[in-house]
Amino acid sequence: MAKAGAKRGSYHHGDLARALEAAAITVLEERGPDGLTLREVAAAVGVTHAAAYRHFEDKTALLAAVAEQGFRALALGLAAAVDREPGDALARLRAFGEAYVAFALDHPAQYGVMFGPRLNESGRFPSLEDAIGEVVTIVAKDIKAGQAAGRVRPGRTRDIGMSIWIFSHGYAELVHRRRVKVKNRAVALEYFQTLFAPVLRGLEAE
Amino acid sequence: MAKAGAKRGSYHHGDLARALEAAAITVLEERGPDGLTLREVAAAVGVTHAAAYRHFEDKTALLAAVAEQGFRALALGLAAAVDREPGDALARLRAFGEAYVAFALDHPAQYGVMFGPRLNESGRFPSLEDAIGEVVTIVAKDIKAGQAAGRVRPGRTRDIGMSIWIFSHGYAELVHRRRVKVKNRAVALEYFQTLFAPVLRGLEAE
DNA sequence: ACCTGAACACCGTTCAAGT
DNA sequence: ACCTGAACACCGTTCAAGT
Numbered sequence: 003m004a005k006a007g008a009k010r011g012s013y014h015h016g017d018l019a020r021a022l023e024a025a026a027i028t029v030l031e032e033r034g035p036d037g038l039t040l041r042e043v044a045a046a047v048g049v050t051h052a053a054a055y056r057h058f059e060d061k062t063a064l065l066a067a068v069a070e071q072g073f074r075a076l077a078l079g080l081a082a083a084v085d086r087e088p089g090d091a092l093a094r095l096r097a098f099g100e101a102y103v104a105f106a107l108d109h110p111a112q113y114g115v116m117f118g119p120r121l122n123e124s125g126r127f128p129s130l131e132d133a134i135g136e137v138v139t140i141v142a143k144d145i146k147a148g149q150a151a152g153r154v155r156p157g158r159t160r161d162i163g164m165s166i167w168i169f170s171h172g173y174a175e176l177v178h179r180r181r182v183k184v185k186n187r188a189v190a191l192e193y194f195q196t197l198f199a200p201v202l203r204g205l206e207a208e
Numbered sequence: 209m210a211k212a213g214a215k216r217g218s219y220h221h222g223d224l225a226r227a228l229e230a231a232a233i234t235v236l237e238e239r240g241p242d243g244l245t246l247r248e249v250a251a252a253v254g255v256t257h258a259a260a261y262r263h264f265e266d267k268t269a270l271l272a273a274v275a276e277q278g279f280r281a282l283a284l285g286l287a288a289a290v291d292r293e294p295g296d297a298l299a300r301l302r303a304f305g306e307a308y309v310a311f312a313l314d315h316p317a318q319y320g321v322m323f324g325p326r327l328n329e330s331g332r333f334p335s336l337e338d339a340i341g342e343v344v345t346i347v348a349k350d351i352k353a354g355q356a357a358g359r360v361r362p363g364r365t366r367d368i369g370m371s372i373w374i375f376s377h378g379y380a381e382l383v384h385r386r387r388v389k390v391k392n393r394a395v396a397l398e399y400f401q402t403l404f405a406p407v408l409r410g411l412e413a414e
Numbered sequence: 415a416c417c418t419g420a421a422c423a424c425c426g427t428t429c430a431a432g433t
Numbered sequence: 434a435c436c437t438g439a440a441c442a443c444c445g446t447t448c449a450a451g452t
Contacts, residue, residue, distance in 0.1 A: 018435085036325065040426065052428080053436050061426065117385055118324075119242065134387070155406065164388060165403050169371075172378020179323055181340070182370060197371050200361065204410025224416085246445065258447080259417050267445065 019057040021047045023067050027112055030068070035114035040064070062119070066127040069116045073133035076105050076116075080140050091148030096195070096202060098141055099170045103194050106174035107187055113174065141166055155207045162205055169201050170194075225263040227253045229273050233318055236274070241320035246270070268325070272333040275322045279339035282311050282322075286346050297354030302401070302408060304347055305376045309400050312380035313393055319380065347372055361413045368411055375407050376400075 025046040030038050040061050044051040058064040083101030087094045106113045115121075122130055141163040148154030154162065173194055176182040184190040231252040236244050246267050250257040264270040289307030293300045312319045321327075328336055347369040354360030360368065379400055382388040390396040 034326065039424085041424085050437050051426085052438080055427075056435060117381070120240070120385070123386075161403060164382075165375075165407060168378035168382055168388075168403065169375055169407070170378075171382060172374035172376075175323070175381060176370075176374055176377060179326070180328075182374075197367060197374065200410040201371060201375070201407050202410070204406040204408070245443085247443085256418050257445085258419080261446075262416060 018047070018049065018053065019067075022054055022057065022064060023071060026064055026068050027071075030111040030115065031109070033111075035111045035118055038065075062121060063127070065115050065119060066121050066130050068112060069121055070127070070130045070133045072109065072112045072116045073130070073137060075109075076102070077133065077136040077140060079105050080137060084140065084144060091144055091151055091153045092202060092206065094144045095141070095148065095154075095166060095205075096198065098144065099166055099198050099202075100191060100194060102167075102170040103174050103177075104187075104191060106171075107177065107190055110178055114178070117171070117175075138163060138167075149207075152207055155205055165201070165205065169198065173197065224253070224255065224259065225273075228260055228263065228270060229277060232270055232274050233277075236317040236321065237315070239317075241317045241324055244271075268327060269333070271321050271325060272327050272336050274318060275327055276333070276336045276339045278315065278318045278322045279336070279343060281315075282308070283339070283342040283346060285311050286343065290346065290350060297350055297357055297359045298408060298412065300350045301347070301354065301360075301372060301411075302404065304350065305372055305404050305408075306397060306400060308373075308376040309380050309383075310393075310397060312377075313383065313396055316384055320384070323377070323381075344369060344373075355413075358413055361411055371407070371411065375404065379403065 022043055026038065026043045029043050029046060033042075040054055041051040043064070044054050054064065058067070080098055080101050083097050083104075084094050087097040089097075121127065125131075142159055145154055145159045145162050149156055149159065173182065177184060177190055182190075182193070184193055228249055231249045232244065235249055235252060239248075246260055247257040249270070250260050260270065264273070286304055286307050289303050289310075290300050293303040295303075327333065331337075348365055351360055351365045351368050355362055355365065379388065383390060383396055388396075388399070390399055
């Protein structure tokens with residue numbers, strides 16, 4: 003049982019670290035954020051669970067790697083969505099929020115790890131912090147452009163970015179917890195637009 | 209070690225169920241949402257961990273009871289805060305959001321349980337659902353009053369309530385995860401007001 | 415009726431030992 | 434240098450046995 007799951011080649015001289023990260027994401031999306039065990043991840047890769055400790059200090063370190071990879075993927079997705087948007091600064095902010103929610107909906111378990119366990123207490127994993135910084139940078143850029151164009155209300159750019167993050171994250175969270183009830187992905191995104199529009203209106207220049 | 213913690217009286221004919229709930233909340237706020245074990249809760253009450261199963265079907269059921277109690281306390285706090293507010297409907301909505309965030313900040317671990325583990329998948333714990341309903345009812349009442357007074361934008365009451373919930377929850381979540389950086393409770397509440405004001409402005413009648 | 419004691423399967427972590 | 438095997442302490446859950 004422990005050696006099921008194939009992967010014939012030995013990981014001697016392979017990249018076990020990345021193989022474990024990838025397997026962790028797979029297991030995560032199958033079993034949910036709580037069901038992840040180091041032992042199953044190792045088994046999925048065809049290796050003893052103790053082998054993981056050669057590459058990750060502990061289970062938290064593996065989760066931090068998964069979270070970091072998630073934030074980098076999120077940043078790429080957000081940048082692409084914003085660049086794809088032909089409208090003005092406000093339209094780009096709307097696209098940002100929608101792409102953010104879409105990522106959370108499409109990777110629920112990974113998103114759960116990104117925000118779930120209190121990773122990075124006491125500043126372990128500085129590269130995780132860097133990855134989060136990328137996300138923040140993306141909104142900030144468009145908010146400044148919007149302010150320069152007189153479409154977004156003046157004031158601290160960071161505050162406006164936070165508001166957008168808070169609302170997008172809060173929405174994704176409550177959908178995951180089934181407190182916002184939506185039938186499917188399409189409806190979830192549509193309902194987000196409905197709720198997000200008035201919020202954005204509050205962030206417009208008067 | 210297992211019998212430390214005092215509580216001289218036998219729980220034979222006492223209310224072990226509620227004693228376990230109370231102990232769970234204490235342990236939770238000390239150890240954090242992840243560090244809670246059934247065994248430590250039982251030990252804190254002076255009972256074998258197996259005894260808990262006479263009162264709760266499993267660990268999840270105990271957590272659900274903790275969550276339910278949390279939602280009821282939250283509803284009481286929100287109702288009190290709103291009633292204390294002398295201003296108009298919008299001021300009451302602001303008071304609602306602030307009281308919501310205050311509760312989350314003051315009971316971080318319990319709040320984590322209320323939204324953390326995927327409790328209540330497949331409709332176990334219907335009374336938990338009831339408790340959540342109380343919270344929703346409170347906002348709805350004031351939104352309707354605000355709409356009647358022409359202060360809150362017309363449209364689906366539920367949507368506006370959701371937006372307020374989403375923003376308050378999202379803020380509390382990101383503070384807990386240290387993604388919103390604030391020095392202390394007072395600053396956290398003040399910063400919430402700063403961010404919440406423009407959002408509320410978007411929900412005003414035009 | 416309510417709780418204890420002991421067992422079971424499972425987990426994260428460690429470490430000597432193999433190659 | 435990298436992985437295995439076996440051990441350790443701990444967990445949730447179950448159940449026969451005590452009172």
